[in-house]
Amino acid sequence: MTTAEQKLPGEPNIRVRIQRGVGQVTLTSPTKVQVYALDAPASKQLLSTPLTLRLSAGQWLTGSPQPLSRNSIVVIDPLGPAPLGVDKHRYPGAIRLVPQTRDQKNIDPAHDRFDVINHVRLEAYLPGVLDRELYDHWQPSAYLAQAIAARSYAISRIIDFGPGRHFDVENNQTSQAYVGLASTAICNRSVADTMGLVLTWNNQVIPAYYSSTCGGVGSSDEDAFGTASSIAPLRPARTHSYCANSRYFDWGPFRQKRSVLARRIAAWGQSRGYSIANLDGIVYIRISKTNHLGRPVEFEITDRQAKSYRLGGENFRYACNYSSSDRKIDPPDNRLYSSFVDVKIDNDDVVFANGHGFGHGVGLCQFGSEGMARAGFSPMQILAEYYPGASVDRAY
Numbered sequence: 035m036t037t038a039e040q041k042l043p044g045e046p047n048i049r050v051r052i053q054r055g056v057g058q059v060t061l062t063s064p065t066k067v068q069v070y071a072l073d074a075p076a077s078k079q080l081l082s083t084p085l086t087l088r089l090s091a092g093q094w095l096t097g098s099p100q101p102l103s104r105n106s107i108v109v110i111d112p113l114g115p116a117p118l119g120v121d122k123h124r125y126p127g128a129i130r131l132v133p134q135t136r137d138q139k140n141i142d143p144a145h146d147r148f149d150v151i152n153h154v155r156l157e158a159y160l161p162g163v164l165d166r167e168l169y170d171h172w173q174p175s176a177y178l179a180q181a182i183a184a185r186s187y188a189i190s191r192i193i194d195f196g197p198g199r200h201f202d203v204e205n206n207q208t209s210q211a212y213v214g215l216a217s218t219a220i221c222n223r224s225v226a227d228t229m230g231l232v233l234t235w236n237n238q239v240i241p242a243y244y245s246s247t248c249g250g251v252g253s254s255d256e257d258a259f260g261t262a263s264s265i266a267p268l269r270p271a272r273t274h275s276y277c278a279n280s281r282y283f284d285w286g287p288f289r290q291k292r293s294v295l296a297r298r299i300a301a302w303g304q305s306r307g308y309s310i311a312n313l314d315g316i317v318y319i320r321i322s323k324t325n326h327l328g329r330p331v332e333f334e335i336t337d338r339q340a341k342s343y344r345l346g347g348e349n350f351r352y353a354c355n356y357s358s359s360d361r362k363i364d365p366p367d368n369r370l371y372s373s374f375v376d377v378k379i380d381n382d383d384v385v386f387a388n389g390h391g392f393g394h395g396v397g398l399c400q401f402g403s404e405g406m407a408r409a410g411f412s413p414m415q416i417l418a419e420y421y422p423g424a425s426v427d428r429a430y
Contacts, residue, residue: 042189042429042430043430044430045155045156045157045230045430046155046156046189046192046430047127047153047154047155047156048153048154048155048156048159048188048191048192048202048203049130049151049152049153049200049201049202049203050151050152050154050159050201050202050203050204050205050212051149051150051151051201051203051204051205052120052123052125052150052151052152052205052212052214053120053149053150054149054150054204055134055147055148055149056147056148056149056150057088057089057146057147058086058087058088059086059087059088059120059121059131059150060084060085060086060087060120060121061083061084061085061086061087061110061118061119061120061129062083062084062085062118062119063083063112063113063116063117063118063119064116065112065113065114065116066080066081066082066083066113067080067081067083067085067110067111067112067113067118068080068081068109068110068111068112068113069081069085069087069096069098069108069109069110069111070102070108070109071094071102071103071106071107071108071109072106072107072108072109072130073106073107074102074103074106077100077102079096079098079100080113081096081097081098083119085097085110087108087110087131089133089146089147089148090146094106094108094131096108105133106133107130107131107132107133107200108130108131109128109129109130110128110129110130110131111128112128117214117215120150120152120214123213123214123215124214124215125152125154125162125214125215126152126154126155126158126159126162126214126215127152127153127154127155127158127159128152128153128154129150129151129152129153130150130151130153130200131148131149131150131151132148132149132151132200132201133146133147133148134146134147134148134149149200149201151200151201152205152214156185156188156189156192157225157226157229159188159212160181160184160185160188160225161215161216161221161222161224161225162212162213162214162215162216162221163184163188163210163211163212164177164180164181164184164216164220164221164224164225165213165216165217165218165221166211166212166213167180167184167210167211167244167400168180168400168404169404170218170220172404172407173404173407173408174220174224174407175403175406175407175411175412175413175416176400176403176404176406176407176413176416177220177221177224178224178227178228178413179398179403179407179413179416179417180224180244180398180400180403181224181225181227181228181231182228182231182232182233182242182413182417182426183233183242183244183397183398183417183421184210184242184244185225185228185230185231185232185429186232186233186234186239186240186241186242187209187210187241187242187243187244188202188203188210189232189239189429190239190240190241190242191203191209191241193239194241210244228413230428230429230430231426231427231428231429232426232427232428232429233267233417233421233424233425233426234424234425234426234427235265235266235267235421235423235424235425239429240265240267240268240421240424241255241265241268242397242398242421242424243255243258243268243394243396243397243398244396244397244398244399244400244420245391245392245393245394245395245396245397245398245399245400246280246282246391246392246393246399246400246401247277247280247282247283247371247372247391247392247393247399247400247401247402248270248277248374248391248393248395248399248402249277249282249283249284249372249374249389249390249391249392249395250273250274250275250277250278250283250390250391251270251273251325251327251328251329251374251390251391251395252270252327252329252395252396252397252399252420253270253325253329253331253347253394253395253396254268254269254270254325254396255268255396255397256269257325257331257332257346257347258331258346258347258348258394258395258396259346259348259394259396260346266422266423267421267422267423267424268396268397268421269422270325270327270329270395271419271422272327273327273328274402274419275405276399276401276402276403276405276406276409276419277391277399277400277401277402277405278405279401279404279405280392280401282371282372282390282391282392282401283390283391283401284388284389284390285371285389285390286375286386286387286388286389287385287386287387287388287389288367288368288385288386289368289380289383289384289385289386290354290366290367290368290383290384290386291382291383291384292315292316292379292382292383292384293315293382295316295354295384296313296314296315296316296337297363298353298354298356298357298363298366299313299316299335299353299354299356300312300313301356301358301362301363302352302353302356303353305356305358309343310335310343310345310353312341313335313337313341313343314337314338314339314341315337315338316335316336316337316379316384317336317337317338317340317379318334318335318336318379319333319334319335319336319377319378319379319384320333320334320377321333321334321376321377322334322344329347329374329395330347330373330374330375331346331347331373332344332345332346332347332350333345333347333350333373333377347373347374347394348373348394350370350373351370351372351373354366354369354370354386355369355370368386370386370389371389371391371392371393372389372390372391372392372393372394372395374389374390374391374395375387375388375389375390376388376389397420397421398416398417398420398421399420402419402420403416403420406419414426
């Protein structure tokens with residue numbers, strides 16, 4: 035990870051996966067675009083838009099008489115500052131199309147898939163995060179705090195994942211939501227006013243996680259994600275009610291049939307190769323561990339074979355919400371917004387009650403940040419509340 039003393043040499047690029055495993059993509063631009071294979075710069079072509087690209091029979095088809103090799107990463111560069119359009123969104127920077135790695139013996143090349151990656155300067159990326167993550171009527175202090183947290187998270191992902199894969203972040207809640215070009219002035223202003231500022235601890239940029247609503251009690255990265263050792267500023271220091279205005283502050287109760295929930299959890303386990311794929315019904319579920327503030331962080335499930343399985347809070351939430359793309363496991367009628375919930379068996383049902391919050395609860399609580407901003411707290415006070423012990427330093 036980077037350090038405050040060893041500042042980044044300048045503003046970095048970030049690689050955002052905006053589409054995954056698609057068969058074709060259509061791009062638009064007010065001007066022609068430059069298209070070429072990354073491993074063959076001499077293949078550059080100027081093409082008009084709308085431009086549809088797809089993989090077929092081992093070649094990239096661009097509508098021009100010069101197809102590109104199937105194994106190539108295709109680069110689409112705009113001519114000038116105008117953003118590129120991909121579906122309904124406009125994106126600053128360039129677009130790369132990266133073929134997915136597959137066993138070619140078992141794949142019809144006419145049905146190859148690829149990822150769509152937006153390569154963009156970090157400060158041009160961040161307004162599109164704020165535009166998607168926050169409501170446009172929220173307070174400036176909440177926007178400024180979010181900008182610093184989002185920049186910190188992004189830089190930590192760039193450093194952690196840079197060498198190992200072809201993207202740094204997703205454009206959804208797997209990483210942080212991203213809409214492309216921002217539509218409101220406050221997003222651009224908040225990023226500009228905090229340019230280069232990041233959260234650090236022990237001279238390291240921290241992965242400044244955040245979620246919608248903590249429900250008054252946060253979680254640590256260790257408890258939520260199973261990280262080897264928790265980062266001190268990602269451990270919640272106290273309870274509060276700053277996010278009480280969120281409609282997810284309290285929720286429930288609702289029920290799921292035990293038999294249906296057991297199949298759902300087993301299917302989730304199978305999809306990930308976990309032993310809970312062998313779950314044989316549900317006899318008992320209990321909260322087996324809470325953190326020092328009382329938030330559940332582990333659940334134990336016992337089945338008809340008297341086997342017990344333990345799931346961390348986030349995995350428990352994912353398992354209870356699981357649905358399969360083949361529709362064999364339908365989405366639940368009611369989903370767990372967080373793992374901050376009581377659970378008990380009632381005859382043939384599992385009852386989820388006294389639910390609080392939306393998301394993992396690590397780091398910044400977005401509704402709590404807005405609540406603090408409305409109460410007159412500054413961006414630095416908000417960050418100090420949700421990342422206790424962290425410093426705000428300039429990375430570049």
